[in-house]
Every structure is written in structure tokens, then in C-alpha cells.
Amino acid sequence: MELLVPPPPGSGKSLMERVEDSLLPLINLVFLLLMFFMVAGQMAATPLPELPNVSEPRSPQSPEADLLVKSGTDWSVEGQSVNADTLLSTLSEPEANRELRIAADRTVTMSDLERLFRLLEDGGYENVILLTEPRQ
Known part of the structure; x- marks a missing residue:
């Protein structure tokens, strides 16, 4: 049987030994990359500084909404309490290019x-x- 890749003259190493020798630099490179990312990951664990004006508490205000939903059937339009019978007559007429903005309390269920x-x-x-409000 003839060897696929003849050994270089005078080396005395088989093909498998030469492949093993060429894998050693690759193994070293992978090890160094692993060490680099381990160190870089440790350095990035420092907390980010606080952004300006973020820590100031916002004054609670009602959102600019057309309809406020406080509970399942507790609705108000422009401060006036409405129910299912009077809701559509109290709201402005629907327009094609204008959205109806609804602000719901966090206790309102999806079924409501x-x-x-x-x-x-x-x-x-x-x-x-x-409309939603981000958690603080």
C-alpha cells in the first residue's frame, strides 16, 4: 500500500505524527481565546453608571388617554364615569386616521x-x- 502524502525526506515521521504536530498550535490558539473571553467577561461585570435624571421620581400623572380603565367595568372618559351602555355615545366618533388611546390599570384582566x-x-x-407604563 502506498502512502497518500509521502513524508518529507529525512523527517522520519508518519502522516499521523505530522497531523498531531500541526494541531498543537491550533489547540494553543483556542486556549488563548478561551482565556481572553474569560478575562473580558470578568471586566464587563462592573455595573453601568446611572444615567442623569433617571433617579428622580416622576410625579404621578394620568396618561393622555381617551379612555381610562380602572377595573373591569369602571371606565371614564374625560373624567366622566361611563358604563357599557353610555361608552360609545360619550367617546368621539371613530376616525380612520386617528387611534383610540386606552390606559388600563395593572389590575385589569385580559378578559375584561x-x-x-x-x-x-x-x-x-x-x-x-x-398605553402601558414601564416598570420602575
């Missing part, structure tokens, strides 16, 4: 919102935005 959305859909409101 679903009932409200169906009522609004039956009233002709196609564009509805649910």
Missing part, C-alpha cells in the same frame, strides 16, 4: 379588556392603542 375591545369594535373603532 377583551370585552371592552369587542364593544369598541362593534362601535366602529378599528385603531386602538393600549
